[in-house]
Amino acid sequence: MDSCAACHKPLIVELDDSDSDIEMDMEDGGVSSRSAAVSGRNTAPDDVELKCGCHFHWQCLLEGYMMNECPSCGADITTNMTPSPTSPTTPQQQILVHLRNEGGLQPNLDILPILTEELYLRTYPEERRARAFLEFCREGDLGAIIGVLNDDPDFDDEGDGSGGGPGATGAGPAEYPRDILLYRDPLGNGQTGLHAAIAGGHREVAMLLLLLASDADLAQFPAALLDEARAIGMGRDKRPAGSADIRTLRDEEGRTAEDLARATGGMWTDWVERGILGV
Ligand SMILES: [Zn+2]
Ligand SMILES: [Zn+2]
Structure with missing residues (x-):
């Protein structure tokens, strides 16, 4: 398994007690196959894969992110969208990632708004x-x-x-x-x-x-x-x-x-x- 480019630990997160309660509820509800798969290990994937191929924990990426760059290899991680007809002069950028976590895989998710907010709050807490x-x-x-x-x-x-x-x-x-x-x-x-x-x-x-x-x-x-x-x-x-x-x-x-x-x-x-x- 890949490790995080920032902290070099495996790309999983330990779930807290409330999450294991949910698993127990699921077992009660008869969703046995998934419960069996997770029994005994309260972890979930925590993996953001950037365009450059580097992987991060979600929190490690938020903490390390600088404007438009991969915190590890320094590559430009933005993608330019084709300008929309309503504002053809404004270049629209996205930061598309593959996000894997408890909820499953979300491919090609644009996290630029979240990263922009995070960077702003780091400057103006x-x-x-x-x-x-x-x-x-x-x-x-x-x-x-x-x-x-x-x-x-x-x-x-x-x-x-x-x-x-x-x-x-x-x-x-x-x-x-x-x-x-x-x-x-x-x-x-x-x-x-x-x-x-x-x-x-x-x-x-x-x-x-x-x-x-x-x-x-x-x-x-x-x-x-x-x-x-x-x-x-x-x-x-x-x-x-x-x-x-x-x-x-x-x-x-x-x-x-x-x-x-x-x-x-x-x-x-x-x-x-x-x-x-x-x-
Ligand atoms: Zn990490
Ligand atoms: Zn990178």
Whole structure:
């Protein structure tokens, strides 16, 4: 078996206890052939094969990656895609790998977005929470958004030391951090969480952001939603003092969230017509 070009260990990973529980469940469920194959050895493949032929553990690649190069042999590992008709001038690059892990083999997977994010966070580790917040807005994960804003110790920000730790209350800070709530994505066209929620089609997330980061008239909000928010300690009083209205922030193409909603149409047409996103 090949070994990792960075740490020279075999390209496997030891699974933790929760994974062996899953195997036991599978055995109970009668999936005996696979269970038999893995019984007694709680390991899974952990192998990223780059274009140059070098192999890495996933984590070793993330830690060693430098811009567009194989961390071992230094080869350019990017692939140029044919320019798309919509943006013919922008060269589109990919980093295609063969990824083998617990989930099986994923051939020709483009991991450039993940590597770009990782490289960025290595340079700006203080933005980890804000970037997670933005990702949750994009995915519509309301619970995770609330966790990040409340500095929930369950949210793993890889330890900047300011986490709540044991005994933190669920009430969160007196006001939410502006650098998270009004974060604009330097890797994503300068979009805010509100842009992300609109692009992802998440109305509840958009409402929460309007509640916490805008002057939008609360009379436009469903009373039930306001009650729910109040019950978990979220309200306009948590808005960072003197901060900009999130509806006024523009992406790098000069579009406000309302512009994006208008262009998206569909579920957002009603909001645009009612002026909820306008200032
Ligand atoms: Zn390794
Ligand atoms: Zn290489």
